[in-house]
Amino acid sequence: MNAHEPLSLPDLESWWMPFTANRQFKDAPMLLERAEGMYYVTHDGRWILDGIAGLWCCNAGHCHPHIVAAIRDQCGRLDYATAFNMGHRGAFDLASRLTGLAPPGLDYAFFVNSGSEAVDTALKIALAWHRARGDSTRTRFIGRERGYHGVGIGGISVGGMAGNRRAFAGALLPNVDHLPHTHDIERNAFSRGQPAHGLERAEALEALVTLHGAENIAAVIVEPVAGGGGVLPPPVGYLERLRELCDRHGILLIFDEVITAFGRTGHALAAETFGVRPDLVTLAKGLTAGAVPMGAVLVDRRIYQDCMAGVSRGIEFNHGYTWSGHPLAAAAALAALDVYEREDLFARARELAPVLEEKVHALRGLPHVTDIRNFGLLAAIELAPRANEPGARAMDVFRHCFAAGCLVRPAGENIVLTPPLVINAAQLEELADTIGRALVEVA
Numbered sequence: 001m002n003a004h005e006p007l008s009l010p011d012l013e014s015w016w017m018p019f020t021a022n023r024q025f026k027d028a029p030m031l032l033e034r035a036e037g038m039y040y041v042t043h044d045g046r047w048i049l050d051g052i053a054g055l056w057c058c059n060a061g062h063c064h065p066h067i068v069a070a071i072r073d074q075c076g077r078l079d080y081a082t083a084f085n086m087g088h089r090g091a092f093d094l095a096s097r098l099t100g101l102a103p104p105g106l107d108y109a110f111f112v113n114s115g116s117e118a119v120d121t122a123l124k125i126a127l128a129w130h131r132a133r134g135d136s137t138r139t140r141f142i143g144r145e146r147g148y149h150g151v152g153i154g155g156i157s158v159g160g161m162a163g164n165r166r167a168f169a170g171a172l173l174p175n176v177d178h179l180p181h182t183h184d185i186e187r188n189a190f191s192r193g194q195p196a197h198g199l200e201r202a203e204a205l206e207a208l209v210t211l212h213g214a215e216n217i218a219a220v221i222v223e224p225v226a227g228g229g230g231v232l233p234p235p236v237g238y239l240e241r242l243r244e245l246c247d248r249h250g251i252l253l254i255f256d257e258v259i260t261a262f263g264r265t266g267h268a269l270a271a272e273t274f275g276v277r278p279d280l281v282t283l284a285k286g287l288t289a290g291a292v293p294m295g296a297v298l299v300d301r302r303i304y305q306d307c308m309a310g311v312s313r314g315i316e317f318n319h320g321y322t323w324s325g326h327p328l329a330a331a332a333a334l335a336a337l338d339v340y341e342r343e344d345l346f347a348r349a350r351e352l353a354p355v356l357e358e359k360v361h362a363l364r365g366l367p368h369v370t371d372i373r374n375f376g377l378l379a380a381i382e383l384a385p386r387a388n389e390p391g392a393r394a395m396d397v398f399r400h401c402f403a404a405g406c407l408v409r410p411a412g413e414n415i416v417l418t419p420p421l422v423i424n425a426a427q428l429e430e431l432a433d434t435i436g437r438a439l440v441e442v443a
């Protein structure tokens with residue numbers, strides 16, 4: 001890719017930007033014009049090493065020629081096909097391939113357009129399943145503090161990000177409880193991989209069952225590794241314990257794998273990495289390597305079959321989106337799966353994970369650093385907050401890194417790294433070194 005002349009800025013006023021301090025951004029805009037492989041190019045012609053796979057999604061790197069060609073070709077052949085009482089081969093092929101990647105038993109896929117839609121869909125499938133089996137009192141959901149499950153009303157209700165919930169507190173779903181988060185900085189600071197302490201926090205589920213009665217609880221939803229909440233790998237034994245408790249009490253276990261799937265933890269799904277099989281899995285992001293919006297819910301065979309049997313004729317599940325299984329998205333996803341397989345990117349993530357671990361833990365001892373966590377190709381460097389300015393220090397580090405040519409992500413008091421799986425060791429070092437310099441420079 002050739003460097004190009006700086007481009008003039010567009011009129012910035014009318015776009016109300018998501019999850020952005022709009023006024024600050026518009027005062028000092030950062031525009032991305034092009035991308036290739038591990039790099040973005042900004043409107044002013046600067047190359048930026050992408051340390052966060054766009055937004056935890058471009059796992060194959062940017063503008064991969066195979067994915068680009070597949071989308072172009074699909075767009076010229078079949079631009080749109082409704083999925084309501086019709087279909088097209090791409091979505092069927094994708095469902096077969098996706099379920100083939102999942103642990104046995106997760107044999108069905110429901111397509112949506114984002115992680116948020118995947119979460120709301122999974123919650124609705126859980127309700128529909130219990131109802132189909134005559135368990136219609138099972139309507140209560142259990143999420144977790146610091147969980148991020150997107151921005152639908154269902155997702156923020158089960159989610160545990162206080163800032164995302166507060167403004168909507170009066171309109172959240174009733175009948176939702178939260179398990180405690182698993183961040184235990186006193187006992188686990190600077191753990192490498194899964195922290196040793198915290199298994200007992202899963203026992204809160206037993207207490208909720210005692211409080212409400214298992215017959216009223218539909219599902220537990222957690223991210224196998226909490227991402228948006230600051231990269232919190234599960235304590236050793238924690239996910240296994242949740243699985244045991246859900247089985248004991250007839251509660252469905254939903255893994256929100258919107259960020260952990262497609263190689264992020266070294267396998268197709270984190271469920272495989274941890275050896276714990278959920279009943280429903282939400283997917284998005286890496287499903288199309290970020291190229292076209294798409295999400296999915298993987299569904300256990302018995303859930304699908306009970307839902308089919310629960311309705312005598314006609315539509316079995318009154319749910320779906322105009323763009324469910326969109327042909328362009330299906331083509332992009334099939335091509336992304338080709339790339340993951342041909343380039344053996346999940347194995348590459350497993351090989352690079354120890355390199356990322358070394359590089360980020362080498363930042364221990366630098367100013368402001370209170371904790372460092374990593375799992376697979378996910379890492380977070382936690383910083384001491386500035387008095388009365390939550391998140392400001394991490395935001396400053398993000399800006400310093402961007403000015404120095406690296407894209408990292410501020411998440412609360414954390415600097416997060418989730419690079420494309422095509423990154424190499426030298427680029428991981430460049431990201432860590434750039435963060436290290438920024439930590440020394442910021443107040």
Ligand SMILES: Cc1ncc(COP(=O)(O)O)c(C=O)c1O
Nearest residue numbers: 114115116148149150256258259
């Ligand atoms: C675990 C998890 N679930 C759901 C979502 C929401 O996905 P989307 O932004 O595509 O709606 C995200 C987004 O980061 C996520 O990390």
